[in-house]
Amino acid sequence: MDYHYPLNELWSKQEIIDVVNFFTVIEKYYEQSAEDHEIMKAYKRFKEIVPSKSEEKTYFKEFEIASGFKVYPVIKKAKDE
Template sequence: MDYQYPMDLDWSTEEIVDVIKFFEAVEKAYESKIEKEAFMKAYRRFKEIVPGKADEKRYTDEFESASKYSAYLVVKKAKTLADGDWIKMK
């Protein structure tokens, strides 16, 4: 990983850690696999910190530009899966 996670300097340390956990969950979906519930928990917390659609798109687009991993596609796939399923991209 040769990139930085997008973040807002106005966030608390806890919020920064939780946003990083969300982006790590996206990475895990691409690099191995992640349980749907674990991913959705990280996504829901991310949405508490970044509630606006425009801000969500800005941060996830910035992450995708740096990492080539699409948070949008992982969220979209997660929403189609049943509880207990695993998310594996590619």
């Protein structure tokens, strides 16, 4: 991993940890495998920190540009299963 996670400097230390955990779970999905419940638990916490859909899309896009991993299809698959 040679990139930075999209973060907000106004978040608390715990919120930063939780958002990094969410993006780590997405990476894990692509690189190994992640359980649907693990994905949805991390996403639920991410949504508590980033409730705005437009902000969510911005962070997802920044993550995709930095990592090459798309977030939305992973969330959609986990929700559908």
